[in-house]
Amino acid sequence: MTPETAANLVIGIKYLAIGLVMLSVIGPGLAIGRLAAAGLEGISRNPDAAGQIQISMILAIAFAEAIAIYALVVAMLLLFVG
C-alpha cells in the first residue's frame, strides 16, 4: 500500500467515523419523544397544572438533548480538529 493510499484511507475512515458517531442520537430522539408524549398526556389530564408540567418537561428535554449534543461535539471535533 503506497503512502498516498494510506493517507486517503485514513481520511475516508475519518468521515466514516463521523457518520457512525451520529448514529447514537437515536437514543435522545426516542427519549425526547417519550418525554413530550408524557408531558402532553399530563397536560390533557390536568390542564390546571399545565405551567408546572411544561417547566418540568422542558427541563427533562434539555437533559436528554444534552446527550445528543455530546455526540455532535465529538463529530465536530473529528471533522474540524481531527
Place this chain on the structure above:
Amino acid sequence: MENSAPTKAEKKPRMWVLLVIIALNILASWAIGPVMPHVQVAPEALTPVLRLPVLGDFALTNTMIAVLLADLVLFWMAFRVNRDLKDGDLAPKGLAGVLEAVIEPLYNLTVQTANKWADWIFPWFASLVFMILIVNWMELIPGVDSIGYFHEAHHGAPAYEVQELFSLGGFELSTITAEVEAAEAHGEALGFVPFVRVASTDLNFTLGLAVTAVVAVQFLGVRASGVSYFKKFFNFDGVKEAFSKKKDKRQFAGLFAFTDIFVGFLELISEIARIISFGFRLFGNIFAGSVLLFVMGSLIPVLVDSVFMLLEIFVGLIQAVVFGMLTLVFMAMATVSHGDH
C-alpha cells in the same frame, strides 16, 4: 388605537424595500460567488499573544469582543430602566415596561421553585438568561463572523483569494472570491479573521459560565446548611451508626454505610459532570447552529439562510432559558437540607 395593522397603502413601500433587498442579494451572489468560511473550534486571536507570568498565554480573541459588546448592551439596558423607573410610575413605559414583562414570569418561576431563597437565586438566574440570550442572538446580526481583517496566510492554513471592492485613502474594502491552498496560490492568498465571533461558540466562555454556576450552587448550599452541606457527598453517618452501642441500630448498618458512601461519591462525580454538561450543551447547540448558518449560506446564498436564522432565534432563546433554569433548579435543590431519611 390608531396604528393597528398597516393599511394597504402602507404595506406597499415595505414590500418594495424587501424586494429590492432580495434583488441586491441575488445580484451580489451572482457577481461574487459565496465561499464557505473556515470553521474552527478555537477562537481567533486579534492581538499578538502576551505571555503573562502565572496565567500563561493571553490574547484578545474575537469572542471576548462579543462578550464586551454584550456587557455594553446589558449596561445600557440597566441605565435605561433606572431612568425610566425614576418617576415612580406604577405602569412603566419604554424599556422598563418591556423588561418587566420578561422579568416577572422569571421571578414567579424562581419563587415557585425556591421559596425562601428566591431573592438570592433570582439575580443569578436572570443574569445568566439575559447574558446568554444576548450573546446567542448576536449571531443573527449581519457582520458578526463576516466582517474582519485579512492577514498573511501561514503555510497549510486555509487561505482565500481576495478581490478589492473599493478603497478610500488608506482604507481598503475587499471580499473573498475563492478558497485556495496557501502554497499554490498564484495571486496573493490571505487568511481571514472576523472581528466579532459569537461568544457561545467559544468553549472558554461556556465552560467558564458552567464552572461559575456550579461553584455558586455549592456556595449557596454552604450558606443554607452550613458546612454540613458537604455531608451530601461524604456521607459517613452509616459508619457512625454501625459502631453505635445500641444493638438494634447495628443490624444491616454495614450495608447501609457502604451504600451511603458510594451514593455520596456518585453525587460528587455527578456534580462535576454537571460542569461539562452545562458547558457542552450551550457550546454544542450554538456552534452547530453557526456552522449550519455558514454552510447553508454558502450553498444557497439567497433566502435559505433566513429560515435557519428563524431556527437559531428559537434555539438561542431555549438554550439561554435552559441554562438559567437548570442553575435555578440545582440551586433550589442545594438549599433543601439533606438528611431527611
